[in-house]
Amino acid sequence: MSKILIVEDNEMNRDMLSRRLARSGYEVVSAVHGEEGVAKAESEVPDLILMDLSLPVMDGWEATRRIKAKRDTASIPVIGLSAHAMKDDETRARQSGCDDFDTKPVELPRLLGKIEALLNRRPSL
């Protein structure tokens, strides 16, 4: 079972996303801000990270940069999530190291497609 780390500050969004992903057959762990996200990426070693970009304490762009800078976590694929459907959000997300990007509100089938694509690309450990 693939393990997904959700970094999301909004409680309802986090709850919905983790429950729906759990129902789709993933093991889900979560973090509420960027710093915790970086820490959990190291301690939990998830197969994929869903990273909200507007986060307190440390924003998603910075957290992604740090995750991608560490040798242990650099290979974990990250999908950036943003409520602003703005193109510069996506550009900035990719510049920070995100492997893919999606907008909120989440359309589950589309997000699942992106998750599967990234997981399949990565040889399972």
Added chain:
Amino acid sequence: MSTAAVRRTPAPEDRERIHPLVGLDYRVRVPAMLIVAFTVIAHFLDKPQGPLLWAAIVFTGLLWPQIAYLVASRARDSKRAELANLLFDSFMLGCWAAVISFSLLPSLMIVSAILTACLSVGGPRFAVWALGSIAAGALLMASVTGFHVVTEDSLITSVLSVAGTLTFMGIFGFHSHIQTRRVVKAKKELADQKKQIQDQYTIIEKALQSALDANDAARQATQAKSAFLANMSHELRTPLNAIIGYSEMLTEDAEAAGQTDQVADLRRIQNAGKHLLGLINGVLDLSKVEAGKMKLYLETFDVGKVIEDVVGTARPLVENNGNRLEVLCPPDIGSIREDITKVRQVLLNLLSNAGKFTENGIVTLEVWRENRLDGSWVLFRVRDTGIGMTPEQRSRLFQPFMQADAATSRKYGGTGLGLALCQNFCTMMGGEVTVESEAGKGSAFTVRLPGEIENFDGEATSVRVSTLGRMKLSDIALAGARAASPTEAALPKCVLVIDPDPNVHDLMARTCSKAGVAVIGARDADEGLRLARERKPDVITLDVIMPGADGWTLLETLKSDPAVSTTPVLVVTIADERDRAIALGASDYFVKPVDQERLIAAFGKFRTDRVA
């Protein structure tokens, strides 16, 4: 005035008008010629003469003044004809001087009267011409009758001559007095008018300033409102996401558990939530455009690909209502440089609208290029055979939240924001949306976008921030200037104003700076000539009436100096001597007080002439 200087054909309105000089001369000529006739009769009183002399006396004293008036009043250029008449006067009186054997007092009267008249009417140069005419007449007549000189006159001749001389002096003195009074009065009126104009100018300036201030305040208020809306929209989206998300989850649960009655209700919550989300997104977009925060992400893309993509998405929406979707797009339509997301959004919106308001009909998407005077354009037309709109419904179409009417909203749904956004996006992208429609027959929406790949700076994408709010403001500010000077683009960079009046410099500086024209000023002829040579202005305005120097001479000097002779000179003065100015090379002539807008428009005209 030398007749050689009068070369220009008079303007049509001049032909209708007889020069005031003609009437004035007539009133002087009638008594003057009678006095001359009686003086001649007195001279020959005790010497019997033949009928020829009597005929000549009658012609001079009675007929000539009438003939002169008729000739001058019917001439195309009445002033010029009157000057010719005066030269004939001089010639004829020269003849009479010879006929009366240069008898001292009458001759003195004759010569002094005609010379004074010519001097006052035509100036010193013309007086010299008149003197020549007198001499020619005298010589011609003396060569016919023989050259006699009589030194003694009869008493009656002397008395008549002295009386005549006094009469002429009286007439010219009185005339000069009247002229002086008129000049003084005109100057006073001019000063009053100038003051009035300046007062009005101040009032207008104040009004303009307060209008601009009000505009500024309104813009700030709009921006504050838009910022508030943007924040609100964002705050509204968060709970709404939860509503939609949880209802989706519950739907999935209910479907899994086979509770179909609950599924229908849950879907209603979902749909209502999605509708609300669409509204909020629309409001957010609109407020961003209005607040000047909407950005354009410009990239060069293939129009054909976008059409393919949009049609793919829109086809199910359109075909839902039993419609057929037809696409007419030439394969070589090429690329444009725009915000691809917004182009897609606009086309999708128009297509889904067309599908929504048409049943069992045809929706056509047509794409083509057009090259027009204002550049190359790509046009997209979405035509349907649906319910159409009445003119009244059409007029409300692009306003936010306005659907054709309330009944339409109930029947067809929709937020009423789509078209307002389409229009805003197209305006931002440098284009427009137009609509043609007839109730019951269908509608056609046409989007026009710039077709050239312009300002491509090498980056894959560049960002253009919406400036809609500011654009509107500046449009208002510029509208006046544009209307006043259609030749705005061709306005000169620098104007030299040669005028002794400091008020004129002040006024010109203010109007010109508004029109973006630099002004340099000279208060006298020497400085004017120096600045014209040194600074090479694009246009010169010149008042020919200057204290201590002759503006006419300056005009001649400017026009004969190869360094500045091509610079257009507009004469702006109180004197009415247009012909003279044009003959000396002035490009145009304005009588003070001048309408500043007209003057500035004239700058543009002559600037273009010069460049061409």
